[in-house]
Amino acid sequence: MKLSVDGTFLLKLICLTFFVGVQSNDGETSKEWFKIEGKVQAPDAWARLNPDWKLHTYVLIDGGEYRAFLRDDASFSVSVPSGSYVVEVSNPTVFYEPVRVDINSKGKFRARRINHIQPSAVSQMTYPLKFKPGMPYRYFQQREQWRITDLLFSPMVLMMFLPLILIFILPKMMNDPETRKEMENIQMPKYEMPEMSEMLTSLFGGGDAKKTTKSSGSKGVVKRK
Incomplete structure (x- = not known):
């Protein structure tokens, strides 16, 4: 009797678990999916030199959770549920600025630039997305000339x-x-040069002349009593 009760309880538990799993799967599959569409542009000169650049270019959403390849006309399309996603283009040669795409439950899209300095600042972009090429990557430091x-x-x-x-x-x-x-x-600056006569007088008779002038000056003084 006890074994039959335990078996019935275990059977009910298995059925309940299976029912909950089916309901969760139905809920996931019932989510409505929307397509993020856009086009990737490439530099004309670089695209002519690298005609197979589309084969090396990928569209990554949320760091690779969703991924897409480019068509022949460089356009792409990715199906995602509603939410907020970061869309970026991965190319080994050219840099592309990533874009944030917000999709509400009604299927309304809003594309805006990613601003890490001021996250609250909103700079909207056109939709469908248009990725323009930026600066090429530099993997090696250029030698100074x-x-x-x-x-x-x-x-x-x-x-x-x-x-x-x-x-x-x-x-x-x-x-x-x-x-x-x-x-x-x-x-x-012009330095004042002494005259030749003064130089000769100072060399030959300058000392006697000074003594005579001093002695004459002392004789002329008379002491008062």
Whole structure:
């Protein structure tokens, strides 16, 4: 009797589990699906050099949860339920800006740019989506090339030539003669040279002359009593 009761309870539990699973599957399949459509553009020159670029380009939704390939005309279509999705184009050569697409339960679409700095800022885009090419990827750092401007604008060259420019060119640009004369005096100061007679006097007879002048000056003074 006890075994029959336990068997009946186990059978009911299995039936209940199966019924709940069927209901959940019916609920998932009853969701309405909508198509995200768009087109991917490529640079003309690059597309001519790489005619098979569509084979290497994929459309990823939410990081690859849904994936689509491009048609011959570079268009795509992905079926998804209602919700908010991030749509991005994956290409190994060209960068494409990702787009967020919001789909409500009534099937209304809204496409907007992704702004990580200001998530609340909404910048709507046209729908169906149009992905325009951006900058190409650079996997290797470009080697620096020598240029004449690097030499001209180097600190050492500027320190050498800038004072020369100020000395020779700036006075010529001044129209005022007085200002020009002041600049010339500042740049090339004239040192006062002593006369030849004074030099000879100081060399040969300067000492005696000083003594005579001092002695004569002392004799002329008379002490008062």
